[in-house]
Every structure is written in structure tokens, then in C-alpha cells.
Amino acid sequence: MRAIPLCVLGGLLAMPVQASEVQDLLGRLAAAERQQSFQGTFIYERNGSFSTHAVWHRVEEGGQVRERLLQLDGPAQEVLKVDGQAQCVSGALADQVSEGQAWPARQLDAEQLSNWYDIRVAGRSRIANRPASVLVLEPRDQHRYGFQLHLDEETGLPLKSLLLNERGQLLERFQFAQLDTATPAVNALQPSSGCRPVRFRAADNMADGRWRSDWLPPGFTLITAQLRRTSSSNDAVAYLMYGDGLARFSVFLEPLKGSVVEDARSQLGPTVAVSRRMSTDAGDMMVTVVGEIPLGTAERIALSMRAGVPEQASQ
Known part of the structure; x- marks a missing residue:
């Protein structure tokens, strides 16, 4: 030996x-x-x-x-x-x-x-x-x-x-x-006089799973799924948060209602924001992924979002 x-x-x-x-x-x-x-x-x-x-x-x-x-x-x-x-x-x-x-x-x-x-x-x-x-x-x-x-x-x-x-x-x-x-x-x-109160609006849990991602980075799972109301209108914006236990990113899905909006991508330090137009049976939506993840990963997540009952996301 x-x-x-x-x-x-x-x-x-x-x-x-x-x-x-x-x-x-x-x-x-x-x-x-x-x-x-x-x-x-x-x-x-x-x-x-x-x-x-x-x-x-x-x-x-x-x-x-x-x-x-x-x-x-x-x-x-x-x-x-x-x-x-x-x-x-x-x-x-x-x-x-x-x-x-x-x-x-x-x-x-x-x-x-x-x-x-x-x-x-x-x-x-x-x-x-x-x-x-x-x-x-x-x-x-x-x-x-x-x-x-x-x-x-x-x-x-x-x-x-x-x-x-x-x-x-x-x-x-x-x-x-x-x-x-x-x-x-x-x-x-105690906050200063210039600290403006944050208004709270309705946020409903999306237990019916009306949105899904066909692809997620390995280890990331859904933490939060809500419907929120915008301050400028009564439109419902879907809000999803995913995490791997340490890193996180959020996905926002907002109805466009005929608005002309271009796809966009940006990065400031570690924080990326990727927006893309998505067509659904209910009309066009704007999908925006925001988080401290690589830009290519955020783009792939944005492309993977779908309307419908969640299925097991591929990895």
C-alpha cells in the first residue's frame, strides 16, 4: 500500500x-x-x-x-x-x-x-x-x-x-x-419629511399559474407570484420572483394594449434589465426580466416566458 x-x-x-x-x-x-x-x-x-x-x-x-x-x-x-x-x-x-x-x-x-x-x-x-x-x-x-x-x-x-x-x-x-x-x-x-409614503395597492396571489417559463437556470425556483395594479391605471401586472437560495431575479408581464414599445436590454453594474414583446391570445405583453444575473441568462429567460399552466421547466 x-x-x-x-x-x-x-x-x-x-x-x-x-x-x-x-x-x-x-x-x-x-x-x-x-x-x-x-x-x-x-x-x-x-x-x-x-x-x-x-x-x-x-x-x-x-x-x-x-x-x-x-x-x-x-x-x-x-x-x-x-x-x-x-x-x-x-x-x-x-x-x-x-x-x-x-x-x-x-x-x-x-x-x-x-x-x-x-x-x-x-x-x-x-x-x-x-x-x-x-x-x-x-x-x-x-x-x-x-x-x-x-x-x-x-x-x-x-x-x-x-x-x-x-x-x-x-x-x-x-x-x-x-x-x-x-x-x-x-x-x-423616524424618516425625514422628504420621505414619501409608498402606496399599497392590491396584489393577488396567482395560484392558477397563468404564466410559466419554458426554461430556467438550474437551481432557480419560483418564490413569489402576484398580480399587481399599476399606479397610472387599473391594469394588472404579473410579478414573478425566482431564486436559487442566494441569487434572485424578477419577471414583470404587463399588457401593452396597443402601445408600440421596442425590445430593450441594459446593464448597470451587476443589474440587468431585458424587455421583449410577447404575443398571447389575450393581446401583446411586455416581458421584463430584472436581476443580478448575466445578461445572456436574462435574455434566455425573457424568451422562455409563456402564457398558460406551468409545466416542468427544462434546464
Whole structure:
């Protein structure tokens, strides 16, 4: 029997420890947003542009989560959210937040994510004068981006997050400059007078499955399906959200009612938007896919949307 080199044996012995540490880090990250109060300032970078923001995140005794974000440089922008649902917005954010928009909490499961990402602990770092564990998630296919997460060793909060394309190029950076894990005062969560309330309109679950996708990237499943009413009319817009446990994208389907609209595609940093005209028995629709996924993937999703009862999407 050949001797096993010590370096190989050391790697084999480390594998269960690595898997256990990955699961622990992902579990703490998923719980931190729902259970940990904090306040601080962070830097956001996209397309080489930087902005600085203040955040107050308060978990109430009953479990309700209130969060206020305020941009500190450039145009004044503010948003107040309760349990992930925008209550008021100001500045350019008013055009980016849909009425009644809410983002379900991510369920970060290491076993599930390992089907679509190679996950490993890449060492330790120090962010905002706090020790952090570095978690790397590299995609196994071309349909999602890679992540590098620096997680606070005390709380599990993400102190730094890098979103990387298939060539390892930076698409988006989020990084705390200062973090205080004390519970913010109630008055810190009060919005300014310029924060405009978000109006809530009817949103009905689409249990009848009137839309389907003939193709989805492997691992992505439907999270939310709703019918919403536009603010300018009473037209119903179908809203679908898909996720793989970490990455997400949304699909909007809006009746055109004779409007002439051209197909379009755009990308700003990691966020893509692809719109295309689709003919149905009920008339033409505009399909728009928005999310932090590669442009080619978004285009294929937009082309795959169909009217009718869902079938098993091919992968």
C-alpha cells in the first residue's frame, strides 16, 4: 500500500471541518438580519462609482424588523422598510421601489447552494475594525455570479460583500466602514419629511399559474407570484420572483394594449434589465426580466416566458 502524502491526508481530514464551518457561517448569516440589531455606515461601489450610506436596523421584541437607509453623499436618498417592505422613499429610490414591494428573506442552506456554487472558507480578514471570516461562493455554471462574503465573527453580519463576474471582475462592492451592534434608538428610525409614503395597492396571489417559463437556470425556483395594479391605471401586472437560495431575479408581464414599445436590454453594474414583446391570445405583453444575473441568462429567460399552466421547466 502506497503511503498517503501528509499534505493530502491533511486536506482530507479538513474537509468535514470545512463543510461544518460553511454551514455554520451560512446559518449565522441567514439569522443575523432577522435577529441582530445594528447601526453603522457603509460604502457601496458599482461601475467605479462610490456612495456612502447610514443604516439603522432594529429588531423589535415581537420579531418585527425596521430598517432605515440614508445616502450621505450626492443626491439625498432615503428608504424606510418594515419586514423588508418599503414604507417610504425619497430621491431616485422612489423610481426603483415598486408599490408594496417586499423581498422575502433568503434561506441559506449549504447543501442546496453547493449544487450551484463551490463554497469554501478562504481565511480571515478585518473589516471596520472587526474580525471576519471570508466565505467564497464560486458559480458552477454561467448563469449566476460569484460572491465573496466577509462575515462578522461575533454576529454573522456581512461586513463586506463582493459580487464578481465569470472573469473574477468586480461588479459590486458593499463594505461597512463602521458598525455598532447596539440597538438603535427608536427616533433614529423616524424618516425625514422628504420621505414619501409608498402606496399599497392590491396584489393577488396567482395560484392558477397563468404564466410559466419554458426554461430556467438550474437551481432557480419560483418564490413569489402576484398580480399587481399599476399606479397610472387599473391594469394588472404579473410579478414573478425566482431564486436559487442566494441569487434572485424578477419577471414583470404587463399588457401593452396597443402601445408600440421596442425590445430593450441594459446593464448597470451587476443589474440587468431585458424587455421583449410577447404575443398571447389575450393581446401583446411586455416581458421584463430584472436581476443580478448575466445578461445572456436574462435574455434566455425573457424568451422562455409563456402564457398558460406551468409545466416542468427544462434546464
